[in-house]
Amino acid sequence: MSQIELKETVLAKAQAAKKAARVLGVMPADDKNKALLAMAESLWKNRESIFAANAEDVREARENGIPETRIDRLVLTEKRLQDMMEGLRQIVELADPVGETLETIERPNGLLIEKVRVPFGVIAMIYESRPNVTVDAAGLALKTGNAVVLRGGKEALRSNIALVDAMREGLAGSRIPLEAVQLIDRTERESVDILIRAKDVVDLVIPRGGAGLIQRVIENALVPVIETGVGNCHVYVDEAADFDKATRIVLNAKTQRPSVCNAMETLLVHEQAGKWLPGIVYALQERGVEVRGCRKTQEILGETQCLDISFATEEDYATEYLDLILAIKVVSKVEEAIEHIERYGTRHSEAIVTENQAAAEKFLAEVDAAAVYHNASTRFTDGFEFGFGAEIGISTQKLHARGPMGLRELTSYKYIIRGTGQTR
Template identity: 55%
Template sequence: MDYIVSKGKNAKKASKILSILDSNTKNKALIRMAENLVNNSQAIIEANKIDMEKGKEKGLSQALLDRLLITEKRISDMAEGLREVADLPDPVGEVIKMWKRPNGIRVGQKRVPLGVLGIIYEARPNVTVDAAGLCLKSGNAVILRGGSEAINTNKCIAQILKDSCVQCGLPEGAIELIEVTDREAVNIMLKLNEYIDVLIPRGGSGLIKTVVANATVPVIETGVGNCHVFVDESADMAMAKDIIVNAKTQRPGVCNAIETILVHQNIAERFLPYIANELYKHKVELRVCQDSKKILLNTIEDKEIFNYIKDVTIEDWSEEYLNFILAVKVVQSIEDAIDHIDLYGTKHSEAIITRDYFNSEKFLNEIDAAAVYVNASTRFTDGSQYGFGAEIGISTQKLHARGPMGVEQLTTIKYIVYGDGQVRI
């Protein structure tokens, strides 16, 4: 308990300094963080090897191991993300708008940091870098609590980032890492209202539900991703194939990968065998509805593919597989597809493949999700892909922030009022 509270006190003290820190100093620290990550690549990779070996011993899935893995390229990407964040406009201090009242007072809205953010996340060491960079740019202190699977990697990365900040004159508490893996540490963070202003959980549904259900600190809920692609009857089949293969197989263990495809009945007999053959090349298991199964039985010539086809269950429609598994359903209409997504989707990312302008607009307007795509992969739901440099998570809620959370989403507003001696009558 004392250990966590001391981290909270340090972060709270640092947040007061960070909230009024000038942009130039913050940007210099971000650039130094990027340089030192690259310069210490070998140390990070060596620490990561320990975590990878332990992960394999624990039987982590290939998708989770991919999330955990650190390479020279991924370190370079993390460093580039920090540089991109440094290049972004500083949101802190921006006066969003101002207006004058009849009595002469001028009322304005000004962006200010949230304060201290607590980030609770699982086996993704890149979150350590993204969260630290975005919080620094937006004038917030951060308390990081990563999963036990990545503890050695996170400790190495966090120390590099902390040292970089101190080298640039920032307070030591700007970036704090909880280095104990005991779950009690999380339970304490959830109720550390005196020192933590906002909690952001980033991981699987179990983690997010636990944080939301038990926290007394305000929570921004991030993205379990049960994402869909709807292949409309007017879809370009080659385009649909490319998008589905990308959205499922490029990195299946991330929240913006798709878990279900919905295929219009008028295109199903042509499209389903086509996409099944393509997905078989990537060893994707298909969990299919009865209509899909009937079509595939009658159209697929390579019987080996049936080793990768199973009957869907009702539970599959709600599943975030994070693996090489994809549910498949034939739908009667776009309305049927929208109803299915409304029932089973997690309001993360949804896509339609269509050449019908009316249907594309209908899908955009009626789908309730943080990101809705027409003729593009859901894998673009990402802070760097949206031009934010990085993201601290994908918010699937509707209050304050929604979608990829960049520096602006890590600020709030306060009202500033200029008067000339006015009093209320």
């Protein structure tokens, strides 16, 4: 396919989505909910063709030597398909944010200004080979009155085609136009670039995946992008910490699920909390965590003779390991912890453990991140844990939506002004 044909193919899908978005944008919640339930049913009805397509994807991924951790994300099972269907049903239960009046302003000249929540229009999702994102993103977008253009990783292409076919079959009996869910079935990288530069058609781009994917999207997009998910997160254990809490929080933040963005990557410890260090390092190592520390950490641990750890470099502090590895730095005061986070953090999730209220308030106020915790694990930065009932990603940028993004974060607003002939 030539570049021109590729461009035409991608833009035609985005334009079809835009047309569908106009219908969908003013559709009552009831009609949207019925369509979502029909989509869920249709996934189950078409499970055999979905599993067959997925098996092909998995077979080819194995042949191509894709690592097993990535293949694990790709594999669809009955349980995983049911989870996706359950996800759609949960979205149905959530209130529809579209049409909500956010603010009413009455002006002295009699103009009545209403700020009303509206859908974005067309949302493009750029993601890797996780077929569950295909269904989640479609469900969240449709519920909020948005059409969606999906571009998943090429290893999941057959699975995504089968999932989208099934969802569209479900839409066929509903009032939502089929065209509201579009899948870019081209694997060329250029297809992404065309989509994220289609400023007149696409209203919002959400990249979901590793740092490389997100960086590429940001560098090439003309459409506004919500940056998600890279989390170099810290826990700072203060001299005035309750060390039982500190131990529980640190173990949870590092080991409960190390591969996710809200897991801790660097532990900052006040020098007066040195006595607590050998115990926590021992507990971490026991759970299979490789610990790297600054000179001061090594000195403190050296006194205990038995704990041997490697040296943490600048690069360690800048790395989101997403693995059972932890960097430790000893600091002399809360300000130093805040400065370290300012320098190396990715504005995602940061925590302080202390019983000193003044230190806590300073940290909460001054740390620049989407979510700042006092005496709790960074792992709570999550749409479900925040009670949003759904999540399309966690934003680490400050424009529009920050932190976990649920239904409301998939909407914009407009001003509706009612007059009686007013002029200036």
